[in-house]
Structure formats: structure tokens, C-alpha cells
Amino acid sequence: MSSDQALNAALLRSDRFRLEREADWLRLEEIVAKTEKGKARRLSDDDVLALPTLYRTLLSSLSIARENSLDAGLIDYLEGLALRSYFLVYGTQTGFARWLGGFFGGGWSRAVRAIGVDIWIALAVMAAGTAIGFFLVAGDADWFYALVPSGFADVRVPGASEQALRGTLFGAQQDEGLGVFAAFLFSNNAQVAILAFALGFAFAIPSILLLIHNMALLGAMLWVFAQRGLTGDFLGWLSIHGTTELFAILLAGAAGIHVGRSIAFPGTRSHLQAASDAGKRAALVMLGVIFMLICAGLLEGFARQLIDNTAGRFAVGGAMLLLWLIYFFGFGRGSQRSGG
Template identity: 65%
Template sequence: MSSLTGDVIGTWFSRREKATIAAAEEASLRSDRFRLEREADWRRLENIVARIERGRTGSVSDEDLLALPALYRTLVSSLAVARETSLDNATLAYLEGLAQRAWFVVYGPRVGLGGWLRGFFGGGWSAAVRSLGPDLLIALAVMVAGTVVGWLLVSGNPDWFYALMPAHPGDDRVPGASRAQLYATLFGKSHESGLSIFSAYLFSNNAQVSILCFALGFAFAVPSILLLIQNTALLGALLWLYHGQGLTFDLVGWLSVHGTTELFAILLAGASGIHIGRAMAFPGKRGVLDAAAQAGRRAATVMTGVVFMLIVAAVLEGYARQLLDATIPRLALGIAMLIWWLSYFFAFRRVRERGI
């Protein structure tokens, strides 16, 4: 009895082993057959991709370039089949690697970092800024209104100054300060150290305000407008304080060194947020999400440049303003920067934008 049972079990295992071997052989044959049927297209695609990767695009024939998208789609289809049918790992790894390389050739970026920078600073950024025309006017009106509101608040009740102006220990810029104290905050700081740390702090603070103005645009731009009012109200409070001691002109010169760049950057950030909010509130015939996505892409291009402007403003505030210890040179630099930004954004055109 036990001998018969052993024979039965041995026969069952033998059949199971044979079935496993047969299945493995069939899978191997299926994998080989699958590869042989499509390998010519894979090799052709690999050859095209390799030449393009080596920068030898000129050696690729027109026929191969036209066939490239179809070959890529065929490869992706083959990869999907290979995954579903559990073909051998070597074939699967080969297809996955080739698919990744081919994707960058077919759909990847067409220019490198240098080309992108040339396109961005060579007209892409300025064109994006000009596309925000109505939103720039709205943001500018809001910033002027915020400055007026700040002035009126502190002139009616000086206690508002402490609510608007962040408190710093030992800061003499407070209501009741003498002319000499306020004058000392504007001049005589050319030999101060730690300016690089100060400029990094300023960049971080201004970048935070600008990014918030942009990011909160999705709430129909209401938070963006409020942030613009809050930040420019501080400017109005400062103007009121220094005006009381006859130092308005000196304060304007002190602020203009970096302010024409910094305030312009904040203006662009606010306009970007307003642009998104306005697109969501008035999408027209488009869906709200489509309108927001399109406006967001345009505003994101502007915001990329805003970061660059804030870096420039931080350097000017942390260094140039201290090195120029007189009002006229400061004002001259501030006006020169303003003329530069206005010319770049609104006068500069790429050749193809003029239709030449």
C-alpha cells in the first residue's frame, strides 16, 4: 500500500515537473517570438535615439524622423504587452530603458538651460508681463490706495503706526522721533558690517510677500489685494513720519535705490495673483479650471522673473544704499533702475514679436 502511494506521488511530481518545464519552455518561446516579431522596430528606434542623444540629428534621415513618433508608440505598446504577459526580465528591462530614452527625444524639452534663459530674458518674461496689462493697472491702483490709507491712518491716530510698522528693538523710526534721529537712520551707515546677512533677510521677507500675493490669487484675488494694501500702508506710514520732520525727499532717495525694483516686483506679484483671480471670476466661455490653469502658467512665468528682481533689490538694499550716502546719487540710481525695468517690460520687443 505504501509502495503504491509512493508511486502515485512520484508520478504526480514527475508530471508536475514536466508541466513546469513545458510552461517555461513555452514562455521562453513566446518571449523569443514576441521579440523577433518586433525587434527590428526596436533596433531602428534605438539607433535613431542614440544618434539624437549624441547630437548627430543631422545624420538622421527625414524618413526616420517622420517614423520616430510611430516607432515610439509601437515601443510603448510592446512594453505594455510585455508587462501584462510577464515576459522575461531582460526583455522588459530593455524595453523600459529604451522607452525612457525615447520619451525625452520625442516629448522632452527642446532647449537646454542656456537656450531657456535666452528665451526667458530675451523677450519671454517681458511678453508675459505685458499680457497682464489690466491686472497691472489694478495692482498699481491698489498699491497707491494702500499708501494713501497708511498715511491717513497714522495722521489721524499715530498709534496706527505701531500696528503697521513691525517693531524692532532700538529702532528710532517711531512717532515723536526728532529730526536728528530720523536723519541718522538714512545716512552715515556706509561702514556697517553684516550687510550680506541683512540683504538675505530682506530677500526672504519680500519673496514671502510676493509669493503669497501670487499664490492666494486662486481665492478670486481678494487676499492678494489685501496683502498689497497692507504692505503699501507701511510705506504711507513711513512717508508721513519723515514728512513731519521735513525729510520726505531724503526718504524717497533712500527708498528709491532698491524700492523701484522691489516695489515693481511686488506690483508684478500682485498683478499675477489678480490675473488668476480675475480669470476664475470671469472665465468667459472656458471652464473655471481651464481658465485658471492658463492664467496660472502665464503668471508663473512672471513670478520666475519676480524672484530675480527680488534678488537684485536685496543686493541694492544691502549694499548700494549704504555705499551711496547722499540723496541725489541714491535717487539717480533708483530712477535709472526704474527706467531700465520700464524699458525692458514695455519698450523691448523680440524681433518676431514685431513681425519682422
């Protein structure tokens, strides 16, 4: 083989080597460049998690390039990137305060937007569950006792008078009436949120059934008040903490559905890789769900007790709903998305 042929063969090997691995190098270089410019908060959660893997892949590429005496310029580039990456991977680690700032500063909202399809699915399931509970009780009042725990079947039952039902919504009686029911709903919904996420791995079917059952309970109670023309007052009472609490349930259910859907339909990825990618996004969403449930508990414990009129309750509940919508779907869009 002539010297020209040998040179051409070496260049061909170098070009092929670059084409096979260049995408990972460029991604790593982009992560390093953003960090060096003080823009680490713009990194997506997937990029942060991928950093160690990309760094190890780079070192492997550098080792192969040296052993095969590939293009000197390519080796210099890989060595420079490896040096810059080393300080990022093994340098000072991000503290909790900084991580928390990144989480609320866009990480959480990006993770929620990344499961947008699953949120719509969970919303449809929850609406269907509410309708099922409502119409089952409307058709046969005995369904109420099958859906609602017996401990809450006092005056809030089918056939109760308007005066009795209104008394549980307003005034001092609410502490003995729906106040207890609200505490039950919060405890129950917190459990449902955790289970809806945890059961998502079973192709999301248990998560969907759990959402339907949970919302059927609410639908049954809604019918009791609707039969006496108290729909608005009941929804107002519920909205103070319900817009936050039910939103948390929605996100938890969507997170579970996201995991299950990714396992059932992994696309070009392996089932394990699909589950891993979905789990990372869903876990971020669930961290925020815990925060939302704490907020809902505070609203239920204080705001509901202090505001004794329907308009005020709708105002608080509506404001909280608007706040969550703005944060999830309007905040942090300038940053990279956290996944597909």
C-alpha cells in the same frame, strides 16, 4: 446614389472635416515653419506648450481622414505635416541655456505685457495701501504701532526729531538704523510677493488685501519722515533697492490678481481652462520676480551702503526703474505675444 452624387458627398465631408480642424493644422504648420527657419525664439510660450496637443490632434485628424477615405490631397498634406512635426516634438529638446535665453530674450517681457490690466489694478491697490497707512498715522499716531512691527520702533516713531531721523538715513548710523529696517523690508516683501501670487486663486481677494497691508506699513513709515520734512531723503534712501523691490511686488500681486480674475471671469472658457492659461502666464512672471528680488537684495546690500547722498540714490533707483520699464514694455515686441 449616382457616382456624381457620391463624389459630391465625399467632397462635402472632406470640406466639412477641413473647416472643423483647419485652424489647429495651420497653427501647427506655422510653429513648425518658424522652427525650421531657425526662428524658434519667436514662438510664444503658449505655442510651445500647445505643440504636443496640436501634434496629437493632427494624428487624430489623419487617422479619421484615412478611415473615411477623404480627399487624397488632404491626406497627403496631413501626412507631410505629421512627419515635419514629429521631429519637432520628439527631436532634440531645448537645453536650459537656450530656454534661459528665450526667457530673458522676450518671454518674460511678453508675459508681463499679457497681464497689463492686472498690473494697473495692482498699482492702484498698492498706491491706495500706501495712502491708507500714511493718513491713518497722520490722523492717529497710535496706528503707527499697529502697522509697524515693534522691533523697529526705536527713533523712527511719530514725534522723533529731525536730527534723529536724519541720522538713520545718512552716515554710519544707518547700519544700525534703517539698514536693519531695509533687511526686514526685503525679507517681508519677498514673502509678500510669493503669498500675493499663491493666494490669487481665491478670486484675488487675499492678494489685494495683502498688498494693501504691506504698503500701509510703508505709508506709516513715510509719514514719520514726512512730518520732519525728510520725505525726499527717505524716498531717495528707499529708491536704490525699492524701485526694483516694489516693482517685483507689483508684478507678483498682478500675477495673483490675473489668476484670480481669470477664474472669476473665465469668459467663454471653462474655469479650469481659464485658470490653466492664466497660471502659465503668471508662472513666467513669477520666475522673473525671483530674479528681481535677488537684484534688489544686491542693491540693498551694496549700493545703499556705498551711496550716502539723496541725489545719488535717486539716480541709481531711477536708472533701475527706467531699465525695467524699457525691458518690460519696449523689449521683445517684434515677437509674438504670449497670450491674451
